[in-house]
Amino acid sequence: MNDTLTVRLGIVGTGMISEAHAAALKVVPEIQLAGITDINPAAAEGFARKWGTDPYPSYDALLEAVDAVILCTPNDLHEPMAKQALAAGKHLLIEKPMALSGAGAESIRQGYADAGLALMVGHTHRHADYARAVRQTIDDGLVGDVRSVRIAITGGWIWAGWQAWVLDPTRSGGHAFHNGVHLYDLACWWTGSRAERVYAVGQQLTSAALDIDDYLCATLMMESGATAVCEISRGERPKQVNAFEIVVHGTDATLVRRWDSDGLVVFNDDAAGPRPAPVTDNFARQLRVFAAAINGGDAYPSPAAAVHATAIAEAVERSARGQRVEEVTL
Amino acid sequence: MNAVHSSAVDATLLVDRFRGPAIGLASAARMGQFGLPHAMHGELVDAGSADQLAARAVDVVTAVLGPCQGDVVAAGSDDAWTLTIRWRRGVVVTLLVGRGDGVVHRYRVLGSNGQAYADLTGPAFELVGTTSTRVGFGPTPEDRAGSGTTDLAEVERVIAAARRSLESGQAEPSVS
Numbered sequence: 001m002n003d004t005l006t007v008r009l010g011i012v013g014t015g016m017i018s019e020a021h022a023a024a025l026k027v028v029p030e031i032q033l034a035g036i037t038d039i040n041p042a043a044a045e046g047f048a049r050k051w052g053t054d055p056y057p058s059y060d061a062l063l064e065a066v067d068a069v070i071l072c073t074p075n076d077l078h079e080p081m082a083k084q085a086l087a088a089g090k091h092l093l094i095e096k097p098m099a100l101s102g103a104g105a106e107s108i109r110q111g112y113a114d115a116g117l118a119l120m121v122g123h124t125h126r127h128a129d130y131a132r133a134v135r136q137t138i139d140d141g142l143v144g145d146v147r148s149v150r151i152a153i154t155g156g157w158i159w160a161g162w163q164a165w166v167l168d169p170t171r172s173g174g175h176a177f178h179n180g181v182h183l184y185d186l187a188c189w190w191t192g193s194r195a196e197r198v199y200a201v202g203q204q205l206t207s208a209a210l211d212i213d214d215y216l217c218a219t220l221m222m223e224s225g226a227t228a229v230c231e232i233s234r235g236e237r238p239k240q241v242n243a244f245e246i247v248v249h250g251t252d253a254t255l256v257r258r259w260d261s262d263g264l265v266v267f268n269d270d271a272a273g274p275r276p277a278p279v280t281d282n283f284a285r286q287l288r289v290f291a292a293a294i295n296g297g298d299a300y301p302s303p304a305a306a307v308h309a310t311a312i313a314e315a316v317e318r319s320a321r322g323q324r325v326e327e328v329t330l
Numbered sequence: 331m332n333a334v335h336s337s338a339v340d341a342t343l344l345v346d347r348f349r350g351p352a353i354g355l356a357s358a359a360r361m362g363q364f365g366l367p368h369a370m371h372g373e374l375v376d377a378g379s380a381d382q383l384a385a386r387a388v389d390v391v392t393a394v395l396g397p398c399q400g401d402v403v404a405a406g407s408d409d410a411w412t413l414t415i416r417w418r419r420g421v422v423v424t425l426l427v428g429r430g431d432g433v434v435h436r437y438r439v440l441g442s443n444g445q446a447y448a449d450l451t452g453p454a455f456e457l458v459g460t461t462s463t464r465v466g467f468g469p470t471p472e473d474r475a476g477s478g479t480t481d482l483a484e485v486e487r488v489i490a491a492a493r494r495s496l497e498s499g500q501a502e503p504s505v506s
Binding site: 218238324 | 368369463
């Protein structure tokens with residue numbers, strides 16, 4: 001035991017991603033789960049029973065009881081609730097997207113920097129085995145200078161029914177904000193460059209009545225001269241097939257993650273296709289970085305990188321709507 | 331320096347649509363075995379300049395999806411191009427092509443009723459020893475000469491639009 005074990009952390013929201021954070025906290029003893037709150041009190045009580053913590057009746061009450069919070073609320077609430085946490089002097093791990101605009105994200109980053117509090121954004125892919133291996137391969141000089149990147153994550157599961165807030169662009173920001181930011185952040189990390197311009201194509205596959213794109217393909221044109229094609233889909237068939245492909249083409253070699261690179265492919269009566277291999281818990285890795293940041297270390301990825309990913313998402317949504325090349329402004 | 335002033339497409343390079351997996355992919359697409367495609371993505375890393383490689387890849391896509399009718403956005407250099415193409419309304423194509431020592435040549439088609447993955451370096455065995463190599467078998471594209479024709483004019487239209495996009499930095503129409 002040491003002094004770093006005293007961080008008391010609260011989770012805001014009881015959705016799927018909150019469960020992932022709570023499970024990760026079980027293996028990160030530097031941080032203690034000290035409370036949960038949700039707009040639905042019954043959900044908070046159920047979550048508290050499951051994970052052995054205390055339910056709080058409101059966000060304000062939770063903020064009074066903890067040193068840090070993980071914000072797992074719908075995307076449109078991220079910015080105002082982050083600013084509430086900042087005003088209360090609490091360290092913050094905020095789920096992606098940081099905000100629904102680059103300017104909003106930057107205002108959060110600046111506030112936390114001025115206050116000297118830890119701020120981290122849930123770009124969990126940065127902490128994933130595969131993403132670290134790609135970056136290490138590039139750092140080892142095996143690819144050479146990166147010319148182009150492809151990241152494709154495609155599947156067939158839409159976000160529940162019409163009640164799902166993710167389907168409301170005013171709440172989620174659309175697919176670029178909700179999932180795209182993961183890919184845009186990886187593209188910047190792997191190319192070692194910021195995005196300058198984007199060109200995006202969006203489609204409504206599952207239903208013509210969708211107000212967001214459930215298929216979104218964005219090409220990022222980086223300051224380095226490299227490009228990155230970032231493709232995400234929730235509308236593919238057969239719906240059980242989840243494809244995950246990576247290409248990093250460089251001056252010396254091309255790194256390829258194929259559809260069967262996890263090493264297991266299953267054909268049975270229900271479905272056919274690749275199965276994911278067991279991985280290291282990237283949520284636990286992320287929490288350890290957050291614990292270190294609270295104790296004066298660096299947040300990773302940096303808040304500035306997360307602001308840029310948000311600005312890219314903003315440009316991607318503009319490009320998909322306007323069908324033209326758009327500048328990234330932050 | 332962008333390869334925007336290179337010569338016209340060399341028709342003798344457009345043989346990849348006659349590789350076995352490309353023939354199968356195009357045939358399945360024409361028969362609607364994936365429903366109607368909404369996206370096709372490919373990578374071609376091989377010897378050659380970026381515009382030559384792009385022409386080869388565009389010819390394969392043309393064999394699968396038919397003629398391009400939409401806008402082209404291109405970015406890159408003499409050694410690598412990335413093309414993002416609204417192939418027709420509701421269908422997007424992206425192609426990553428680049429000069430390299432090894433060969434990567436593959437395509438992925440996403441359709442309303444299924445998906446397909448084609449590796450145009452096949453059919454081939456893996457020969458594993460101190461190094462790993464691929465040993466191809468079966469007819470080559472040259473063996474199939476005369477079994478069909480390429481769409482040179484269609485490919486040239488797309489590549490011309492790509493060259494214009496490299497200069498303008500904007501989406502350029504493939505048809506006037």
